[in-house]
Amino acid sequence: MLVPCPWCGEREEGEFKYGGAAGIAYPALPEAASDTEWARYLFHRPNPKGPFKERWYHSAGCRRWFTVTRDTVTHRINP
Amino acid sequence: MRLASGGRIDRGRRLNFSFDGRTLEGYAGDTLASALLANDVRVVTRSITHGRPRGIFSAGIEEPNALIQVGAEPMLRATQVELLDNLRATGLTGRGRAVVADDGARFDKRYAHCEVLVVGGGSHGIAAAVSAARSGDRVILMDEQNEMGGRSLAERSPTPTASILASLTSFAEVQLLSRTTAFGLYDHNLALAAERRPDGQRLWQVRAKRVVLATGAHERPLVFANNDRPGVMLAGAVRTYLNRYAVIPGRRAVVFTNNDSTDRLVADLRAVGIEIAALIDARDGKVVSDTEGDERGITGVIVGGQRIDCDLLCVSGGFNPTVHLFSQAGGRLRYDQRLTGFIPDDGPPDVEVVGRAAGDLEISVEPSWLVPAVNGDYSNHFIDLERDVTVADLRRALGTGMRSVEHVKRYTTIGTGSDQGKTAGVNEAAIIGMLTGQPVGGVGTTTYRPPYVPVSFSLMAGRNRGDLFDPVRVTAIHSWHVARAAHFENVGQWKRPWYFPRGDETIEAAVLRECRAAREGVGVMDVSTLGKIDIQGPDALTFINRLYTNAFDTLVVGMCRYGLLCRADGMVFDDGVVMHLAENHYLATTTTGGAAAVLDWFEEWLQTEWTDLRVRCTSVTDHWAALAVVGPRSRDVIARLFPELAVDTHAFSFLAVREGETRGIPVRLHRITFSGELAYELWTPNWYGLALWELIMEAGKPLEITPYGTEAMHVLRAEKGYIIVGQETDGTVTPHDLGMSWIVSKKKDFVGKRSLRRPDTSRADRRQLVGLLPLDHGERLPEGAQLTLEPRNEPPVEMVGHVTSSYRSAALERTFALAMLKAGRDRIGQTVYVPLGDRIAAATVTEPIFWDRENVRRDS
Numbered sequence: 001m002l003v004p005c006p007w008c009g010e011r012e013e014g015e016f017k018y019g020g021a022a023g024i025a026y027p028a029l030p031e032a033a034s035d036t037e038w039a040r041y042l043f044h045r046p047n048p049k050g051p052f053k054e055r056w057y058h059s060a061g062c063r064r065w066f067t068v069t070r071d072t073v074t075h076r077i078n079p
Numbered sequence: 080m081r082l083a084s085g086g087r088i089d090r091g092r093r094l095n096f097s098f099d100g101r102t103l104e105g106y107a108g109d110t111l112a113s114a115l116l117a118n119d120v121r122v123v124t125r126s127i128t129h130g131r132p133r134g135i136f137s138a139g140i141e142e143p144n145a146l147i148q149v150g151a152e153p154m155l156r157a158t159q160v161e162l163l164d165n166l167r168a169t170g171l172t173g174r175g176r177a178v179v180a181d182d183g184a185r186f187d188k189r190y191a192h193c194e195v196l197v198v199g200g201g202s203h204g205i206a207a208a209v210s211a212a213r214s215g216d217r218v219i220l221m222d223e224q225n226e227m228g229g230r231s232l233a234e235r236s237p238t239p240t241a242s243i244l245a246s247l248t249s250f251a252e253v254q255l256l257s258r259t260t261a262f263g264l265y266d267h268n269l270a271l272a273a274e275r276r277p278d279g280q281r282l283w284q285v286r287a288k289r290v291v292l293a294t295g296a297h298e299r300p301l302v303f304a305n306n307d308r309p310g311v312m313l314a315g316a317v318r319t320y321l322n323r324y325a326v327i328p329g330r331r332a333v334v335f336t337n338n339d340s341t342d343r344l345v346a347d348l349r350a351v352g353i354e355i356a357a358l359i360d361a362r363d364g365k366v367v368s369d370t371e372g373d374e375r376g377i378t379g380v381i382v383g384g385q386r387i388d389c390d391l392l393c394v395s396g397g398f399n400p401t402v403h404l405f406s407q408a409g410g411r412l413r414y415d416q417r418l419t420g421f422i423p424d425d426g427p428p429d430v431e432v433v434g435r436a437a438g439d440l441e442i443s444v445e446p447s448w449l450v451p452a453v454n455g456d457y458s459n460h461f462i463d464l465e466r467d468v469t470v471a472d473l474r475r476a477l478g479t480g481m482r483s484v485e486h487v488k489r490y491t492t493i494g495t496g497s498d499q500g501k502t503a504g505v506n507e508a509a510i511i512g513m514l515t516g517q518p519v520g521g522v523g524t525t526t527y528r529p530p531y532v533p534v535s536f537s538l539m540a541g542r543n544r545g546d547l548f549d550p551v552r553v554t555a556i557h558s559w560h561v562a563r564a565a566h567f568e569n570v571g572q573w574k575r576p577w578y579f580p581r582g583d584e585t586i587e588a589a590v591l592r593e594c595r596a597a598r599e600g601v602g603v604m605d606v607s608t609l610g611k612i613d614i615q616g617p618d619a620l621t622f623i624n625r626l627y628t629n630a631f632d633t634l635v636v637g638m639c640r641y642g643l644l645c646r647a648d649g650m651v652f653d654d655g656v657v658m659h660l661a662e663n664h665y666l667a668t669t670t671t672g673g674a675a676a677v678l679d680w681f682e683e684w685l686q687t688e689w690t691d692l693r694v695r696c697t698s699v700t701d702h703w704a705a706l707a708v709v710g711p712r713s714r715d716v717i718a719r720l721f722p723e724l725a726v727d728t729h730a731f732s733f734l735a736v737r738e739g740e741t742r743g744i745p746v747r748l749h750r751i752t753f754s755g756e757l758a759y760e761l762w763t764p765n766w767y768g769l770a771l772w773e774l775i776m777e778a779g780k781p782l783e784i785t786p787y788g789t790e791a792m793h794v795l796r797a798e799k800g801y802i803i804v805g806q807e808t809d810g811t812v813t814p815h816d817l818g819m820s821w822i823v824s825k826k827k828d829f830v831g832k833r834s835l836r837r838p839d840t841s842r843a844d845r846r847q848l849v850g851l852l853p854l855d856h857g858e859r860l861p862e863g864a865q866l867t868l869e870p871r872n873e874p875p876v877e878m879v880g881h882v883t884s885s886y887r888s889a890a891l892e893r894t895f896a897l898a899m900l901k902a903g904r905d906r907i908g909q910t911v912y913v914p915l916g917d918r919i920a921a922a923t924v925t926e927p928i929f930w931d932r933e934n935v936r937r938d939s
Contacts, residue, residue, distance in 0.1 A: 002267040002286070012286075017679065019687075026647070026688050030833035038833055042648050055687070059679060065686040074409065074427065075266045 004079050007062045019055030021045045022067040049073060081117040082351060086325030087232065088113075096166040098147075108225075109162040112138065112145055113324035121309040121376045123147070123157060127173030127496075128467035134309025134376055135328070136464060138233075138316035140223060140260070140532055141297045141501035143464035146171040151182035154497050154533055161225055161258075161275075173465070173496075185279035188541040191254070193217040196270055196287035198261045198404060201229020203434030204293030205243055208253065211291075217252040219285055221272055223260040229295060230435075233319040235347060259283065263529030264290065264404040268429055273534050280538050289429045290408075294401035296435040299420075300502055301335060301361075301396040302470060302510065303450035304369040307461040309376030313502075314341045314395035321347055329391025330354065333380050336395040337361035338444035344393060356389045357382065361447035367392070368450055397444040399505050400436045406527035414520025419446045420505055421524055446519075448509040462510065463503035465496030470510060477514050484508055484525050494525055497533045554607035555704045555768025560786075568789055571672045573608040576788040586790065591889040594794050596785035597754055598890050601710040603775055604787050606753075606760065607768060609705055610655070610674020612681065614665040616694035623657060623665060626684065628814055628829050629822045634659045637736050639749055642667070643814055643822050644677065649834030651808045651817065653677050656751055658736055666699070670804050674700050684830070704768025708775060709758040709795075711936070712782045717748070717759050719778040724748070733938050744771050753792065755799035755931050757939050794886040797897055800850070800928035807848060807883045807897060813840050817848045818904065818927060846880055847903035850925035851911070856893035858920050860885045860913050866900055870912045870919050882913070890930055897927055 002010040027033050027041055046052070052072050057065050070077045088108035096103055098115060105114030112135045115123065122132040123145045133144040138158055145157035147168045153175020160168070195211035197204045200222030208220040224232070231238040247253050256274055263271040268290050272283040298315045300306065310329060314336060320326040331354045334341050341358075348355055359365045359382055369381040370392065379388045399420045402412055410426035415438055422438035433439070449470065452460065457470035468491045476490045484507065487493065493507055494500025500507070508522040515522075543549075552572045560567070565576035566586070578589040596602045614623065623631050627642040634640050639658040646652045653676070655668035669677040681696045708716050718726045721739040731737055737748045744767045752758040763771045776784060793803070802808065802817055813835055814823050823835065834840055853860060866880035880900035887894050900906060906924045913920040931937065 001265075019683070026830075027833075030828060033833060035837055038837065042834065057679065057683065063682055065683060 001075055001077070003056055003058075004068065004077060005056075005058045005061060005064070006066050006079060007064055008058060011058070011061060015058060015060040017057040017059045019057055019065065022053040022055045080119060080327050080330070082321075082325040082327060084325065085235075085322070087226075087237075087323050088325060094162050094164045094166075096162060096164070096168070098168050099170055105162045107162070109324060110138075110158055111147065111160040111162055111166065111168055112142075112157040113320055113326050114162050115145075115157060116320055116328045117324070117326045122374070123309075124170040125172050126307070126464070126467045130172075131307060131467075132309055132374055132376065133307065133464065135312065136300075136316070137298075137313050137502070138319035138323075139297070141498060143496065143498045143502050146173065146175075146465075146497070148175050151178035151180070151184070152535070153177065156498075159223075183278075184537065185276075186282070186535075186537045186541050187279070188282045188284065191219060191283060191285045192287075193219045193252075193254075193285065194288045195219075195291060196268070196285050196289070197221070197291045197293060198270070199229060199293035199295060199434075199436070200224065200227035200255075200257065201293055201295055201434065202231060202238060202240075203439075204229065204291070205240060205247070207291040207293060207431075207433060208247055209243065211289075212247060212250040212253045215252070218247075218250070219254045219256065219287070220247070221256040221259040221261055221274075221283075223258070225258055227255065227257060229293075232323050233315065235322050235350070256283070260532050261404060262531040262534055264292075264408040264430070265529070266408075268408075270404075271529070273532070273538055280535070282538050282541055287429075289431065290404075292404055292430065292432045292436050293434050294404060294432075294436040296398040296400045296420075296440065297501055298340075299396040299399055299505060301337065301367075301394045301447060301450065302460050302462055302506055303335075303367050304452055304456075305372070305459045306370065306394070307459075307464055308370055308372040308392075310372070310390055311370065311377055311392045311394060314344050314393040317391070317393045318344045318347055321351065327351065327353055329389070331356050331389045332391040332393055333357045333359065333367070333387060333389040334393045334395075335359045335361075335367045335380070336393075337447035338395055338397050338442050340398070340442055340444075341393065341395050353391075357387050362443075362445045366447070366450045368453055396447065396506070398435065398440055398442065399501075400432075400438050400440075402432070402436065403527045403531045405430060405432050405436070406524075407529050407531075412524065414518070414523075417444075418442070419444055419509075419519075421520075446509070448506060448513055462506050463493045463496065463500055465498045466492045466494070466500075466503075468493040468503070473507070473510060474514060477511065482511075482515055482517075484511060484522055487511060488525050499531075500525075552608070554605055555765050556605045556607065556706075556772045559769060559772060560605065563786065565786075565788060570608060570789070573671055575608055575671070576605060576786070578788040578790050579786050587887065590790045590794060591887065593785055593787035593791035594889045596783070597710045597756060597787060597791065597795055599711065600785070601708065601712040601716055601779055601782050602785045602787045602791070603772075603779065604707045604709065604792060605705075605772070606707045607704045607765075608671040609700070610669030610671065610677060611699045611703055611705075612667045612669065612674075612678055613697045613699045614667060614681075614694060615663060615697075616692070617663050618692040618694050619663050619665050622681075622685070622689070622692050622694045623667070624827055624829070625689070626681070626830055627657070628824060628831070630824045630827050631657060631659075631665075636661055639734050639736055639751060641751075641822070643819065644680070645814065645829070645831030645834075646810075647831055647834065649813050649831040649837070649840050650810050651804060651812050651814060652680070653804055654802070656749070658749065660736070672805060674698065702765055703762045704765050704771065706761045706763075706768070706772055706775060707753070707758055708761060708779075708784075709752070709754050709787075710756050711939070713757055713759055715782060716775060716779045716784065720774060721746075721748070728939060741771070741774060744774070746771065752937050753801060754795035755801070755934075755937050756795075757936060793884065794888060797884045797886055798888055798890055798895070798930040800897070800926075800930075802848070802897075803884070807899070812846070812848075812899065815840075816845055816899070843905075844902045846899040846901050848883075848927045849880075849898055849900045849903035849907065850927040850929060851882065851885075851896040851898050851922040852925055853894050853896070853920055853922045854910075855920065858922075859887055859894045860896050860920060860922065861915070862896075864913045864915065866898060866911045866913060868911060870921065872914045872916075872919055876914070879911070888929070895929055896922070900924065
């Protein structure tokens with residue numbers, strides 16, 4: 001795949017590390033979370049067929065994290 | 080037999096070659112297959128399962144029979160191998176022979192980018208390339224043959240392409256690649272192709288804005304009894320041999336077809352005087368129901384119960400557009416009634432299919448999938464010649480209740496040969512449809528996956544082998560280690576001295592000696608490979624406090640502290656020492672192997688969670704050489720090197736950091752230890768590394784300072800119960816499991832803290848770090864060995880832990896080990912067992928510390 005880095009432009013997938021689903025924030029008050037809520041934060045991730053907001057890290061380039069929307073069927077990526 | 084004239088061979092260049100030990104002759108421009116046919120070699124191999132004689136079946140990449148080996152290269156197709164002088168080939172029965180010796184072939188890689196990649200150098204491909212080139216695009220046109228022209232090369236008078244190709248080469252941005260087979264088309268138009276070169280192969284990785292697939296079509300065989308004999312050939316292939324190579328594969332031909340593409344074959348055969356014994360056209364209701372033959376191949380066909388003599392049977396069952404690359408790229412196929420084949424339907428953007436590959440064929444064809452067996456026996460109706468799969472095999476699979484082509488494929492192995500069933504796939508789908516009452520389109524094809532043709536591991540590796548397999552990192556002192564004949568071990572990409580043998584000393588003797596020196600005198604170790612991350616900014620302390628399990632608020636400038644990192648799930652991730660160098664300036668060391676992952680981890684938190692923190696992290700691993708001077712006499716060495724520095728333990732205490740200089744070399748000294756002994760870590764800019772090392776050796780000479788490697792380091796730290804992340808831990812181990820609750824802050828939050836009171840991580844029966852003392856003092860338990868509570872070697876027996884580190888100790892004068900043991904801390908003093916196949920060892924469980932429990936030596 002070609003991954004569109006917002007800083008470097010489209011680059012080969014091999015330059016990046018995959019960061020999984022985007023928008024899963026580290027809970028503000030971890031100690032206030034129940035065991036179930038905490039387990040959900042740690043282990044539950046969406047895995048949709050179709051558009052998917054996900055994180056990438058340009059590890060062999062500018063070393064910046066960013067988010068894109070990738071269609072998990074066609075691999076079409078929108079910044 | 081070779082015709083006296085014609086063809087695209089160079090009759091002025093005769094070539095000698097051998098096949099299965101026979102010396103034969105051909106011409107430049109021949110393939111091995113055309114040369115074999117010219118020499119009347121009919122039987123090339125035997126089939127893989129039934130051992131039936133097989134001959135050349137096609138003239139191209141779809142060849143299912145003529146598998147050969149040339150030198151070290153196995154599983155080539157005779158139809159794809161260009162004839163060379165002194166080529167030595169042997170036939171293969173379904174599998175090749177791996178040759179270990181280097182055959183001198185060179186493999187290389189090229190990366191390329193273009194606006195338009197055209198795959199297939201036939202008329203449609205050339206036209207696409209010309210139009211793209213005229214618009215100023217960068218164009219790559221690749222074709223698997225030794226010359227461009229495609230199907231036209233099989234005509235009696237090929238369309239002249241020389242002038243068009245010449246005009247193409249006049250464009251600076253056009254590249255023509257013949258002998259280059261595109262075998263994979265991946266996401267976002269990345270094409271992989273193998274180019275055959277005189278001395279080896281080249282892997283092309285081409286990223287194209289637009290891909291034009293002009294890959295043509297493969298002819299389909301017909302399925303009838305004994306349709307696999309030598310002399311049964313695809314009709315189009317016979318035309319290719321006739322017109323392109325001036326070879327006639329037989330003298331008396333029968334043509335069996337279900338379409339009008341064979342009309343030109345009949346005309347061409349007649350033109351060179353080949354007798355056509357019969358033209359059997361399924362559209363007229365006539366079929367070849369069976370063939371007769373001997374060890375050399377076909378001798379006749381049965382039509383309507385009558386025998387007709389022949390030595391060549393040309394078959395055509397229609398055409399399959401070559402949709403492999405389109406399909407690999409995610410394109411969908413649909414069944415086309417008119418063509419009786421699968422053609423491209425919905426495809427990815429920027430992939431265009433043209434010509435016969437798109438189903439653009441002028442052909443009148445009637446489906447004729449299976450000629451019924453006269454006696455009901457389908458065991459010689461071959462569908463997949465390479466895998467020897469027959470209609471009887473298909474019926475057996477369907478008889479078990481299978482309906483999907485994917486299941487039938489896995490059960491019968493149809494389509495799984497090195498030809499990937501190019502001549503078998505559509506017939507398979509159609510016959511499954513016939514036998515199960517489904518339309519062909521409903522049965523569908525199996526999934527097309529890369530590679531389109533077999534590719535060698537050597538091609539994938541290219542030059543990334545041997546010394547160039549992976550980058551090698553060495554420290555500033557490497558040349559010294561090499562000169563002292565150190566044995567090295569690989570740690571990530573680093574070469575680290577493993578031990579320094581004296582003379583013909585064994586590793587065991589060397590390590591005992593090196594350990595003794597560090598415990599009794601003074602040793603020195605190159606620890607430059609430690610990961611080093613410079614952390615600066617007004618929020619550096621907040622940042623460090625949030626990540627490490629312990630608190631750093633009380634760490635004053637000029638001191639350092641050991642720290643532990645967990646992932647959010649509470650599992651130990653890395654460890655190291657954090658130095659407080661100046662206000663808002665820290666430096667964290669990491670494990671040698673974990674340096675990159677820790678920096679990535681830091682960046683992830685800074686960039687995605689704590690964007691308000693003003694902190695910058697920089698890798699400085701390669702900036703510093705780091706040398707550990709270790710042992711009770713290490714202070715003497717330091718005092719000699721730094722006469723200005725107060726080195727007594729009150730002035731320069733454990734975990735203190737000092738700046739110094741020795742003979743003009745700037746040095747930062749840290750009193751830290753990974754052995755439990757009094758020790759100093761000396762850091763200097765990498766440039767001075769070797770000079771400082773030599774000064775240390777010189778200053779330590781009267782004390783017989785001993786260089787030691789990673790093996791002695793491992794023993795020393797294990798005696799002291801210090802963990803190695805990745806050895807004692809494996810991503811499922813918490814700080815509490817390691818008995819390191821002392822480093823887990825109760826006051827502040829840190830990443831992973833909440834996880835440490837999850838029901839699972841707070842279980843009392845988790846595996847915990849313990850020491851093991853084998854009852855036999857000479858028994859060195861294998862690392863990774865399982866632990867049991869009962870002395871049983873036979874299953875079932877519960878495995879309650881495993882050995883993580885195990886050594887022979889000079890200081891203890893015996894062997895010892897560290898282990899992760901279920902509820903281990905409750906079992907201290909008990910005996911556990913270690914099943915070792917033919918015997919069972921026993922060991923006493925101990926605290927995971929064997930040396931200087933009170934830290935007297937460390938703090939002295």
